[in-house]
Amino acid sequence: MGLDRRTVVGLMASASLIPGAALSANKDISVLTDPWTGPYGGVPPFDKAKLEDFEKAFETAMEAQRAEIRAITVVRSMPTFENTIVALETSGAAMERVGAIYWVWMGGLSSPEFQDVSQRLSPKLAAFGDEIMQNEALFQRIKSVYARRAELNLTPEQDRLLWLTYDNFVRSGADLSPEAKARVAEINKELSVLFNQFSNNLLHDEEQVLYVTRAELEGLSEGFIASAAKAATDAGKDGLYAIQNTRSAMEPVTTFAHDRALREKVWRTYVNRGDNGDAYDNNEIIRKILKLRFERAQLRGYTTHAHWRLENAMAKTPEAATALMESVWPAAVGRVKEEVADMQAIADQENAGLTIEPWDYRYYAEKVRKARYDLDENEIKPYLQLHKLVEGMFWAATETFGFTFTKVDTVPAPKGAKFQHDIGFVHKPSDTVPVFHEDVTVHEVSRNGKIVGLFYFDPYARKGKRSGAWMNAYRSQSKVTGETLPLVSNNSNFIEAAPGEPILISWDDATTLFHEFGHAIHGLSSNVTYASLAGTAVARDYVEFPSQVNERWLSTSEVLSRFALHHESNAPLPPALLEKINKAATFNQGFGTVEYLSAALIDMKLHLAGGADIDPDAFERETLEAIGMPKEIVMRHRTPQFAHVFSSDGYSAGYYSYLWADTLSADAAEAFTEAGGFYDKAVAQKLFDHVLSVGNTVDPAEAYRAFRGRDADPAALMRARGFA
Template sequence: MTNPLLSEWNTPFGIAPFDEISDDDFAPALDTALAEHNAEIDAIASNSASPTFANTVEALEAAGDALDKVLGPFFAMAGADSNPKREDLQRNFSPKLAAHFAEISGNKALFERVAAVWDQRDTLDLSDEQARVLMLTHRGFVRSGAALEGADETRMKEIKGRLAVLGTQFTQNLLADERSWFMPLEEADLEGLPDFVVGAARAAGEEKEAGGPVVTLSRSLIVPFLQFSPRRDLREKAFRAWEARGANGGETDNRAIAAEILSLREERAKLLGYACFADYKLETEMAKTPAAVRKLLMDVWEPAKAQAKADAAKLTEMMQADGVNGDLAPWDWRYYAEKRRAVEHDLDEAALKPYFQLDRMIEASFACATRLFGLQFEPLDVPLYHPDCRAWDVTRDGKHVAVFIGDYFARGSKRSGAWCSAMRSQAKFPQVQTPIVINVCNFAKADPALLSYDDARTLFHEFGHALHQMLSNVTYESVSGTSVARDFVELPSQLYEHWLEVPEVLGEFATHAKTGEPMPREMLDKVLGAATFDMGFQTVEYVASALVDLAFHEGEAAADPMAKQAEVLDALGMPDAIRMRHATPQFAHVFSGDGYSSGYYSYMWSEVMDADAFEAFEEAGSAFDPERARALEQHILSTGGSQDAAELYVAFRGRLPGVEALLKGRGLAA
């Protein structure tokens, strides 16, 4: 039978035919696609014609179509609907793909052709985008080690292969720990929990076939349990299990893996002539240097820590008033913060949550995109990789723009967190292709599905990434959509969160799950008034993670990352009752791949811009100001990585931002 991954897809908009693909198709398809890609690369490298932009750089852009068709669906399924077979495939694919791309980046004949084009760049009459693609291509080869020789070249290939294996292992260990642990609850243990938490616990118990409600390590379940459970003993048990992910000993322990990853990254950077991995990694980002990153983080750290300490004192008083002696613990913070929020803002999460229905929040995110950018969304009835997934045809002025897929519910086969990926990115070369974009979340499944306010922000955040992909309008796929500097990629996503806070958006879409009534104006005002509540806690847990990440990569690799983590937090004066948002053994952003390594700070770097960028709409008098929306699409959302990130932001705003708008937005300004 013909392998569906290697066949022409006669499906709507070229969506992968998930109903025809089996796990057994991936390995042979990958082998065929790799062989085809190798043949394409060999043809470029051995071309007897003089190197030109067309026969070298554009030829590289056009190569690998078969490989993209295999890997797009595979990685979507491996991340969001894994099983033992897919996990085994991923363990096998990682070193194979790392070796494949290391072979390309180390191809001397190919690099010589790219270098020849680079050397004559001033005489080629290239467009701005072509000049950018050439620069990125040449730089990519150099940073990958193409100029290395002999033993150094061999060692670089070994390092890349080993890092690919370790990153996959780190992710799968974390997923295994999250999947295997759950805490059964007796009926009496449900007392004090809101209906939505009880419903989520019962649904999780059904999935685990536990015979009753359970708490799992899914953030969408454990966080509200920590917020609302009056049982301090159960909160502690759940929190300790959450904190121990990746550090339980045995086969799924990630601590030794993290140490080896850090050591290999340092060695890789030094092979390329850099003093440390952070210098290597940050060279291509907006921040440029570790010193610039540290300054930003410390400018925010001190006011955030001061706010967190003041908040801790108030929460301790509340805890002691409950008759609990001793110090405020990490499993106490969310519980007493929720009680404090109810008192100070008269805001009850249980009463609030029915107004944040998943379906209505999806509608809200679409409606804002319609008003800002003229996009329309029509449901698509197509086979997808899981029954929970939904798809939409995205159009503008009647013309197809993209396919958007939403996969919103938590399940044991899905890794934790939320993310956006493109199964196919936008491009016009070698042929026009429209994007297929996926948002993956981990919301608790219930009927109806209700979100916390933070969940709703996550939905808007990931949809901001999706808009960056869907509105991309460049020629070359390598600079399409979110193919931008890591500390710029979060700007569209974090900026889009602001539209959830627009009163008229909540007024229209925050409707009660049972009555259909809109959120009362008084409650709406309280929601918006509490937007910066507990921001000291949220900022401290994030910035601590970013500073530990930076410290891991800024100097010599730590032989014991846990000791290094403790050293950094002690020097910062980390509040005792707050933990890093992502402790080292579960820090997938940093250790599952190189994406956010030495780059976790980028969320805050982008937040400096998003706070300033939304002020541009406020200054224009409307969150839906058409001129500002056009400028946002023209200079940020449509351009991908076709221009320098700083230049793009200045084109939109007229200047680069300072930290003031961020501190103001977080309620941390003096």
């Protein structure tokens, strides 16, 4: 989540500002605006940042960047790549620094006080972005350089930066009439406020907790029950058990709780986030967002918002993205019918007297898995200790790509020993790095004996933290003003265990852990000159490819035999159990694919609906019925809680990206298996050289062909999901 880095958040100060100079005499403000100090080329001063300083800090940073932009536009000499494109690229250092901390607050520390601040700041930041993108003098200089690009003797990376800069300005409306520019700017301000309201409403609903009795939790693991007891006690509800409104709590309850009424209650609470007809209902906000996006797309000369969004993606058009989704949909729905029939048969054998409903799906799927593969997730979970799996994902990155991870001290220090992952890691106490919460740990990352960045890890759910899992880049890698190390983070919402107990997670959560770490590896592998092209700054339907490939290392015998250790006996996962896991690898793929794909189709169809006055609930219901959505499944993200799409422009008309990228990742996985396994050094080096390290310096289709020697084979996706 963040502003487009080529507009408001450049990297280093330039032009009229002296590099490294203080921007403000106000000591509190300067903590946020001034160059970062400390080890690793400077680190964010999370320990000194104050909420009340954000607004003034942004005002100071905006004035600084305005001065930098003026310095670019008043140059009398002919526009060149250096005095225009590089100058723009290296502008906005203060905005970058303030924004890095601000977006962490928004995702991980969103108190009511912060929400008040962000509600005021959102339209100001949107307006500032448009101020730069609509700066006529600046655009004319960019346009002049672009028109002469063939005669400038640029490197391929410089040529791509020039094209992306020009394209970004044009797509943002730099060529529009003054009237159209003004309206686009007004729309962007309105959208920024709506995005903020959507996020705050969703956060409100996600902070609602169900308190239940011990008897209602029969079937759940003792670890989960102990965690629920601790959470209730912490909330002053001794004797009860807290079920938090997160996926990491909902999935275990709907998978293992014998109490069907509890399963339904927890499921409904989760799937109705943002859709309760109260002051926090998101439907009207979504309606407004859709109309504004359509109007903005029309002003920019595009048929719909979806056409605008996909123009510079790998898919290029909504039609191409939709074609891929619709090619997979029938096979996925067909598999769901088979899965439901298997579940219903077991329910009938048990004389349960029920028809499978969405809150029954996971519960009876586990029974089918047990019957078919003699495999019970509760049999696997004792081996899935969070801290050991973190060690495992580090180990896999070391074995595959040569990274090493060294834990460093933090301020504030972690409270107690609740996340005991010091064991097994080299520890470096000489450098102390500030963090924004005591849950966060930090690792120094090296490759071939050279420090390449820092990895921050924020694992736990807490009040004020948005749900889900995501990767942040506090600072992107670059070389334009000297070697700048990337600082990246992974953020999760695991439920804390009771004191002294291990944190045991599900296989799905373990997969997500490795997925997000794939994004981190992408950011840490970057080796480019310009930050705008670094790491994960690639096409939306390409960025998920490296992270989806990284999921594959979780299920390798090398990781599981070393790091899937029983929390009581420390015994490794038995080979017989690993064999069962492998045999069941494509089990329940109908559910997983339909759950995701229905959300992706709704996203695309909403943004292809033109300027229609849409009732989101009715549109969702009627569209799902039209495409044959199985009644036993609900979308992975229902429309009123679809933060990917409605808390920013981020994945709007782009949630299909996961499927597009998984076509690449399935094909890439076969490159490893064809070579003998996921630790093949030659294939790993090609992936590193042609994908992970190049960022957006190469067209993604060309980058993939350089890695694989050909385009991806779509049939690999069907094989990976067991639909072949």
